Amino acid sequence: MSGVCGVGRRRYASLKEVAARAGVSFQTASKVLNGGEVRVAPATAQRILAAAVELGYSPNSIARSLVQRATATIGLVAGDLTDAALAKFAVAAEQAARRHGLAVLVGNIVGGLGERGSGAPGDGAKVVRMLVERRVDGIIAAAPQLEEDAEVAELLRRYVPAVSLHHVPGGGVPVVGSNHREAGRIATEHLLSQGHRRIATVTGPFRRLVVRSRTRGYEDALRAEGVDPSDDLAVEADWTPGGAAAATRLLLERDPQVTAVFVHSDEMAIGVLSALGASGRKVPEDVAIVSCDDMPFAEHLTPPLTSVRVPFAQTGEAAVELLLRRIAGEAVPTEPVLLPVELVVRRSSGAGAGEGRDGGEGEEAT
Amino acid sequence: MSGVCGVGRRRYASLKEVAARAGVSFQTASKVLNGGEVRVAPATAQRILAAAVELGYSPNSIARSLVQRATATIGLVAGDLTDAALAKFAVAAEQAARRHGLAVLVGNIVGGLGERGSGAPGDGAKVVRMLVERRVDGIIAAAPQLEEDAEVAELLRRYVPAVSLHHVPGGGVPVVGSNHREAGRIATEHLLSQGHRRIATVTGPFRRLVVRSRTRGYEDALRAEGVDPSDDLAVEADWTPGGAAAATRLLLERDPQVTAVFVHSDEMAIGVLSALGASGRKVPEDVAIVSCDDMPFAEHLTPPLTSVRVPFAQTGEAAVELLLRRIAGEAVPTEPVLLPVELVVRRSSGAGAGEGRDGGEGEEAT
């Protein structure tokens, strides 16, 4: 069919109009339609309800927010939601928030301090300010590129209850995340336990705390076995499969004898697998791999990927819980809340085909 | 460090307070701080500005929205944002919206009509109603599971300007998407041009229009070459790699002679690759593969995936543009706006290693 969509926009019926039709004052209508337990005669209530239905009344929460000084809305300032890990977190957080009657206003940040080749301030502060102007009841920050943004940190401290997924310069904002150091440690321990000693790591950008934490865990594990971590064996990539493939080629050039790799994300593992394959090496026979995240596709790669499962969804829920407590005015501990990670063993690490598990808890934040 | 995050919450300074400090009426302060071009003496303006800074004034857009009857906010009702394709769309839409000064309120839908094993209404209507109560200026619907939800359709038609990514029962809401039928056609044509005749397809859930459109394109191409599409060669999966792997095993059982597969998504292609590998078949030597989406990881799989690129980001921008026109009161065509797709040729389809391209435009919606 062809034509145009109508343009007539009907204004919403207000409480006053409903009240007029029901023959009561608008305050009485308010009690019935939006108030909770109130003293209104059943017959009157019926009339009001009927009038509301006829007029298609929809409460105006803007007006309500104004008088109540609360919007039942939280802001989510997110880095790239295209990133599957962040997306999982965001979806879980939104679900949790809605379960508590809160809506979520999102702001995606592009660029920003510390992003590829830019010292520019990015629009992080702009996004946060926008959320503040809209009077969100709280803000969840989930954008690693804000890790060093002091301006945003100040806004979060100053204007609104907030919870962060990443470190906030200057503190004062509760942090929730998972135990990345532990992740690096158990991944590397697993490779060590398979007899590997020449273990490399393909990391995300070093400037990210999460990357440094994972790398520290990797080094912890090596040292515990008396292996000296070599700088040559830690190559930096940019979270993309392509970057990881390039990093892997560099790695193989530096040390062709490497027998195992700890990769910082499943998506990068795709690139590592591809580069190893191109170099004629077989996984896990020639090189074993363990990665991080345990995305749904990990177990379907060839070979299935051993990966450290990161509890993104739980982190999202925890962030919302924490934020609600902040909003309620409760004091909240300043030490980061760290959720445990667990190793999921599959073929890529050369262990038995079964699934093994190993939980852990530790001390370091994202 | 240890301790608690402070709980003191300072109320925002209002226009009145700023005005008092500057010694002017609050309306004058309003002109300076939020109004545009106004007649205020420079000296006065300076005083007001200074007072605003001292008090940390942040305009209350809730109040502004109330009087202006517009919130500069749009709602995004999304299916699973964990889905990379949808996430790309959502991020692009949010960026575009913010560029136009609009914030985005998201609602993720879980379950819903037509979702696995449930005829339950899901919370689509609840989410939309929430957005309407918050008086969003418009809504973008991007949740395939709402395809058959008449209640949501009615809300979208009735209460607020809307644009949809999927078909809306009863019409009246502009649709924007990409040309999925064309996608199915060019993918299949490519395989036909490589000499394949026994071409199967691993599809998403049939109940989805996008799946039926792609399948129709696939059949179009086959028929155009005189090949009769066989029901045995079309196997349904659930968008997951695991589901696709299972579907592939079923396919190989039904017809072990199949030499090419058109897969409905890159993520499912991972599962198809895995199942083919497990059966001892090599890609592309024994079986050629073309898939859909062209996600970033596609070119890094082993072998690199030939895929039909779907313009998610542009779709997001187009949706916002269209919505803005709707909001402005313009009449908007009811025929779906379909963005062209293009084939990206890589190794998995057995063609030359190079990258080839092929654009197309056509007639069918998501």
Next chain:
DNA sequence: TAGCATTGAGCGAACGTTCGCTCAGGGCGA
């Protein structure tokens, strides 16, 4: 029958803005 508690409903104010109108004062031309 007088006094009082209880119920049902209305009323005024407030939330923080925007917007259009009014009004005081000063500069200027006739």
Next chain:
DNA sequence: TCGCCCTGAGCGAACGTTCGCTCAATGCTA
């Protein structure tokens, strides 16, 4: 010197709610 226009600022109303208070009418007890 008078009248006019322009500039700068104030004022009142409105947006659609919530909330607490007042008030009339009713039913019950003494």
